[in-house]
Every structure is written in structure tokens, then in C-alpha cells.
Amino acid sequence: MVINLKNNRYNKIVLFFPPGWESLMPPLGISSIKSYLQLYGYDVFCIDFGRELNGRFFNGNRNDLDKCVKKIISLNPDVVGFTALQPKLRHLKSTLYIVKELKKLSNQIKIIAGGPHAAYAGDALIELDFIDMVIRGEGELSLLQYLTSSGFNTRKIIDSEWVNDLNKLPFPNFEDFDLSKYPLKTLPIITSRGCKMNCSFCGIKSNGIHGSFREKSPKRVISEIKEDINKYGIDRFVFNDTLINANPRTMIKINENIIGNNFRIKWLAEAYPHISKSDLRIMHKAGCRFLYLCPESGSPDTIKKMNKLIDLNLVEKTIRNADRVGIKVSVWFIIGFPNETYKDIEKTESFVKKIQKYCYEIVFVPFSLCKGSDIYNHPKKYGIESYEESKLDINIRKYTGVNILIPSDAIRFALKLWNKYDITNYSYPFLNHNEKEVSELIKSIPSDNREEVLNYIKESNNRKKYSYLSIYDKVFQ
Known part of the structure; x- marks a missing residue:
């Protein structure tokens, strides 16, 4: 109509x-x-x-x-x-x-x-x-x-005026894209918009990227999957929700309906890292083959400062159980969070040692001060005394404070851990760029360690080739 x-x-x-x-x-x-x-x-x-x-x-x-x-x-x-x-x-x-x-x-x-x-x-x-x-x-x-x-x-x-009832939106129209030219026959889909979390380092909510949490009904999601299968010949999906299990009951109903409709699909998503073994079994049966999990730290003190509502014991169980049922996981950590101590970083490394053999990949990223985050809005609360920002940049590259790892040191520690625990063909995100571009990326960071950072980057680039495609190929086998 x-x-x-x-x-x-x-x-x-x-x-x-x-x-x-x-x-x-x-x-x-x-x-x-x-x-x-x-x-x-x-x-x-x-x-x-x-x-x-x-x-x-x-x-x-x-x-x-x-x-x-x-x-x-x-x-x-x-x-x-x-x-x-x-x-x-x-x-x-x-x-x-x-x-x-x-x-x-x-x-x-x-x-x-x-x-x-x-x-x-x-x-x-x-x-x-x-x-x-x-x-x-x-x-x-x-x-x-x-x-x-x-x-x-x-x-x-x-x-923006928010769409309150996502069920009333028409299905996304992908007709203008020649799917045969994409390396994977995969389509993105969402079951919800918004985020229930309130992490202190994230600016999504205050910047208006998402409104309040809203979700589609399981019936609507199933209809959309069926449409994509029949119209585009697709059997692989990437769920672009902030968290696929923000509402665990809805997620399981969707998965049960995928199974009930005998959709032979495979999919991946980012998830809140507390998932029971029984739910993981259902997810795997419904086609889940890969999950991004983001505990962000192995230190309870740092997790509390991040306002991450997670229990590391439950995170570890989720990772172990995902491996047992056949779901690969990518686990992400932030290095250099304000007031994070070297002891906190050691705790993160100790946690990584516990989960390493159950993970498909482990990714370490340096802390980045994001506009609109609680840290940005209340810097002194987190020990940040000053920062310099660019109007067009989401992230602030220069900041100083008490008990703060300056950006280049955070990069250096993240790269050290990545080089030590890299277990796949994945490479630290900005290592995709050539050396000149990375130099431009960090040239404004005042640090005696800049040369060391660039050496880590060069070494990592020589050893690994960054490719999401290699990940997805293995995920969807």
C-alpha cells in the first residue's frame, strides 16, 4: 500500500x-x-x-x-x-x-x-x-x-522523532544492491533499537543515536527473515542489535520460531555476556555460530567504574558453554580506562588466560574518550583534568589527568596484549591502515612511546592481515 x-x-x-x-x-x-x-x-x-x-x-x-x-x-x-x-x-x-x-x-x-x-x-x-x-x-x-x-x-x-512501534515499519528494501557482488550472501537485520545498558564510556544514549529500548515482536522478526530468504535467497544473517539478548525471553522465542519454521540459516550477533547453557543450545540449533561478547575488563573494580552490570564468573561460564555447544566467541577488552591501574590490567590478563582456549578471538582496544559519555560529561569524576577535542571527531585523542594512561600508552599496552594473545587471523582494528595513516592517527598524541607504538603496529601488520571476511568465512562454514 x-x-x-x-x-x-x-x-x-x-x-x-x-x-x-x-x-x-x-x-x-x-x-x-x-x-x-x-x-x-x-x-x-x-x-x-x-x-x-x-x-x-x-x-x-x-x-x-x-x-x-x-x-x-x-x-x-x-x-x-x-x-x-x-x-x-x-x-x-x-x-x-x-x-x-x-x-x-x-x-x-x-x-x-x-x-x-x-x-x-x-x-x-x-x-x-x-x-x-x-x-x-x-x-x-x-x-x-x-x-x-x-x-x-x-x-x-x-x-529524531523515534519510531515507537517497530512492527509497523516495512521490511528493509535491499533491491538496489547487487548481492552477487558482495563476498558473502549475508543480510543485516535487527530485532530491536535502543540499548538497555548505560556504560560510562559510551555516548550512544546522550548523543541521540538510539532512543529508549524498543523491540519487534517475534512474529514480525520471523516474517522478515522469511521475506529475506524467499526474496533474496539469503541464509546468513548478522543481527545489528546493540545486544541480541537485551530481552532474553524475546530472543529465545525468536530462536524457537526459527527452529519451528525449519529455517536453515546461520547468524551472528553481539550479546550481553550472561547466557545460560540451555539458551546457548537453543541459539545454536537456530543457527547462531558466532557471538561478540564485551566484558571490557577482567578487573571487578574497573568493571564497576565502567558501570558494566556483569559478573565475571557468569561471563566465564558463558564463554565456556558457548564453546561446548559450538558457538564461536569474540571477547573484547578496553585497556587504559581512567584510573585503571597496572594491577587492573594484570587482572584482565589473568582473566584472559582462563578463557583463552575457549575463544575464537580476543581483542584489546585502547580506551577512547567518547563525546557524550558519562566520562566526557563528568571528566573530573574519572580523574581527567583536561582534554582537547575536534568538532568533527567522535573521540578525543588528547587528555590528561591523575592516574590516567595517556592515549599512546593505552595503545601500547593494548598492542602488547594483542600480540601476546592473538589466536586468529584477526588484527587490531586500525592495523588495517597503512603505516602512514596510522602515523597520522596518533601523531597528535604527546608520548615518548610513539616510536614503540609504531613498531608494534609494523610488527603486527607484517605478521597478520586484517580481514573481517576471513572471520565470516569461518563463522558461516
Whole structure:
């Protein structure tokens, strides 16, 4: 059913996911917005430049970006919306180049920024004269509202109107993507939006990326899975929920229905790391093959400061039981949390030794001060005395304080642990970049250990090759 409420002035809409790395599956966000706007008669086309360019912009090929501009212009859009992602990964830089060139070619095109980075850095984005609107949060309702009004008469930031009943949203539309060009026949899906947790280092809630926790009914999720299987020939799914088991009962009902419908699928997700063995068995039977678990520390004191509501004994049991039932796990830790002592880091390492043989991978990341987090809003509470921030960056790279590991030291410790406990083909996230790019990433960090950090990076790059694809290939065997 199409409800024709469109404003003919803005009929043709192009939504694109930015270049920057190789997409393994179509983007969920713009696919969801496309299907919603189609209900109201809009002509919407989605482009995944991450797939089309295969991550080549990491090599600095400006010609590729000009091809992106030409493709968008050829569609003669009235409105162009883009997903804004982290500038340090070059997503934002490449995206801003594209939309700036679009404005040069046609000043009549309206440019809209959305996605995670728009929520964190909306104030900085709207200052750019080639961006007309920034949407902080979910895009469906807010974008429709401004397409059907005179909302584009002034440049502005829009705080999202949340979709209260997710069951009323149409299924995401992936028709614009050639699934045969993706390395894996996989689609993203969600069972919920929002997060029930309130971790002190996370800025998701205060920055408006998610509203309150809302979930789809098991019936709706099953219908969506069935649609994707029948329409796209898909049997692999990535659940993009913040936590797949935020509501354990709903999760189990969904899994029981997957089993009851005899869907022969495989899937992965991030989960709260307290899961019973019986639930893990049901999840495995329903196709779960991989879980991301994030205890973040092996020190109870640090966990308390993080406001992580977890019990390390239960986390250990979950990891052991997942291995026993046949579910691989990736376990993540933060190194250098404010006021974390060397003894706390030793406790994390001791915990890692307990779980190591049950894990598919163990990942250590240096603490990053995130805008909008409780630490950012109350720095002195966590011992941070000062910091320097960039308007366009989500994370703050320079900070000092009492009992604080400065960023480069946190990186150094994380890399040491990674080199010691790396057990797969996974590589520390920013090791994907070349040495020059990593140098740029940390060049502003004042540290006597910078050379040591770069040596660790070089050594790790020589030893391992970062590839999500290698992980997914093994997960979905």
C-alpha cells in the first residue's frame, strides 16, 4: 500500500553509504529509510559505495570519488542523504568531498547528513555550507516530515522523532544492491533499537543515536527473515542489535520460531555476556555460530567504574558453554580506562588466560574518550583534568589527568596484549591502515612511546592481515 503524501518538489531521493572500506553486506540504515519513504510515494535509490569501490579510497584515489559524484548526478536527485561515519577511518572525509562536489554541480540538490557521526558531530556538520540538514537519530519519521513540509527553507539540525512501534515499519528494501557482488550472501537485520545498558564510556544514549529500548515482536522478526530468504535467497544473517539478548525471553522465542519454521540459516550477533547453557543450545540449533561478547575488563573494580552490570564468573561460564555447544566467541577488552591501574590490567590478563582456549578471538582496544559519555560529561569524576577535542571527531585523542594512561600508552599496552594473545587471523582494528595513516592517527598524541607504538603496529601488520571476511568465512562454514 502506497500512501501518496509526497511533496513533488522533492520526489527523487538518493541515499548512499560512504566509501572507506569494503562492505561485506548491504547497509541496513538507508535500506530501511528507502522502504519507509516508498510507502509515501517517493522515488528512492540506494548506493553502497563501500561495495562499489572495494575500499580503494584508503589508497587515496580521488578519481574513484569523482565517479561516485557522477553516478549520483546521473540519477538527477532532488535530495541526497548520506550516512556519516568516523572521520579517522576516512569515511567522513570521502563523503564530504562527494557532497561538496554535488553542491558545486547543482546548488538545488538538498544534502542531508544522518548516521552515527551526525548524532555526535551534528553541530560541526551543519556549519558546512554544502549541508542543508542534519538528522540526529533515526531517519524515517524526521526525513518524511521535512520532505512533506517547507523544512528545507532553512539549514538546521533535527533531533529524531523515534519510531515507537517497530512492527509497523516495512521490511528493509535491499533491491538496489547487487548481492552477487558482495563476498558473502549475508543480510543485516535487527530485532530491536535502543540499548538497555548505560556504560560510562559510551555516548550512544546522550548523543541521540538510539532512543529508549524498543523491540519487534517475534512474529514480525520471523516474517522478515522469511521475506529475506524467499526474496533474496539469503541464509546468513548478522543481527545489528546493540545486544541480541537485551530481552532474553524475546530472543529465545525468536530462536524457537526459527527452529519451528525449519529455517536453515546461520547468524551472528553481539550479546550481553550472561547466557545460560540451555539458551546457548537453543541459539545454536537456530543457527547462531558466532557471538561478540564485551566484558571490557577482567578487573571487578574497573568493571564497576565502567558501570558494566556483569559478573565475571557468569561471563566465564558463558564463554565456556558457548564453546561446548559450538558457538564461536569474540571477547573484547578496553585497556587504559581512567584510573585503571597496572594491577587492573594484570587482572584482565589473568582473566584472559582462563578463557583463552575457549575463544575464537580476543581483542584489546585502547580506551577512547567518547563525546557524550558519562566520562566526557563528568571528566573530573574519572580523574581527567583536561582534554582537547575536534568538532568533527567522535573521540578525543588528547587528555590528561591523575592516574590516567595517556592515549599512546593505552595503545601500547593494548598492542602488547594483542600480540601476546592473538589466536586468529584477526588484527587490531586500525592495523588495517597503512603505516602512514596510522602515523597520522596518533601523531597528535604527546608520548615518548610513539616510536614503540609504531613498531608494534609494523610488527603486527607484517605478521597478520586484517580481514573481517576471513572471520565470516569461518563463522558461516
